[in-house]
Amino acid sequence: MKRNEDLRILVRSYVDDLPDGAAFSHRSALIVHGLSIPYSEKGPPTRVEFAHPEVGAQRSFVHVWKRPLEGSIEVVDRCRVTTLPRTLRDVARDCPLAFAVAVVDEAIRRNLTSAREFADYCARNLVRTRQRRIDAVLANVDGRRESVAESITAVRFVEYSVPGFEPQVVICDENGDFVARTDFANRKARVIAEFDGAGKYYLDGADPKRAFEHERRREYSLRNLGYQVFRITWKDLFSGDLFLRIKESVKRRSAQTV
16 A cells, blocks of 8 residues: 555655654554554654653654653664554554454564563553553454454454454364355354455465355355355445444344354
8 A cells, every 4th residue: 555655665765764762663663573554544744653661752654752762672674663563552542443463463473472462561560551452452352363454354343343253264064065165154043254355366376256255155155054254355344334234134144143
């Protein structure tokens, strides 16, 4: 995405011009640590972010967070940057829940940390403000999710009070034979939610026509087993309509199984 590439360029431009006593933080630190920016948030223009123990300021292309830094700085590729645990905590503290959960999930998925290690770090380094936001992130991280989109989907389930969905659920037929591994499933209601990114049809050099046909047959098999399948696109992640429909389906189908 263009805004993310603009941010990478901006961060690189400040490597040799970092203010005294400051370190790259938040989204800028994610870039230095090699982690993804899950999505571009609406609002102010792209800014490079620093943390500084004595100065806080916002300018057109710079956001300086006034935060203590003792024991929280390292050097990565010549960049003074907040350590990875500190960076994750700052993102959890100051960014939207879905954004922060996607970031921490990726770090766990890549074995850069674990849910336990990050929780222990946060417990040892409590903050005076917005601690509840950090606690909310800790309550929602799950390394089983395989993509940014799945992490955001899981948070939307929480935000829209859609119950009962587990990630990476294996579905078998009545003979115990494997049918599919789904992104999310509510077994009780027999509802499945799958992220439908176009890129999945091109994975590992696959023929997109064959991949699409395989996906069509897979979904047909799931429906034959009594599951309702919802396809979630990237656009759906930022609108409540589909999640409200999923919620209604879960409620109706759960009542039928009582």
